[in-house]
Amino acid sequence: MNEELDVKGLACPLPVLKAKKRLKGMASGDVLVVHATDPSAVKDFEAFAEFTGHALLASTQADGVFTFELRRA
Secondary structure: OOOEEEEEOOOOHHHHHHHHHHHOOOOOEEEEEEEEOOHHHHHHHHHHHHHHHHHEEEEEEEOOOEEEEOOOO
């Protein structure tokens, strides 16, 4: 099951913290799509995925919005 999380306008570390909270309530294998505007979110989500074991499936940017797809471990 896919879920979406809009954290546009929030600064580091809030996008990652909100994603972490949302992922906690999801089943293993579910995908969370996160939309953020903070440029530092790119490195934050890469590090978050590596540290937690969740898979960062995609990281894209369009019109100032960064989109991340995370699959829950």
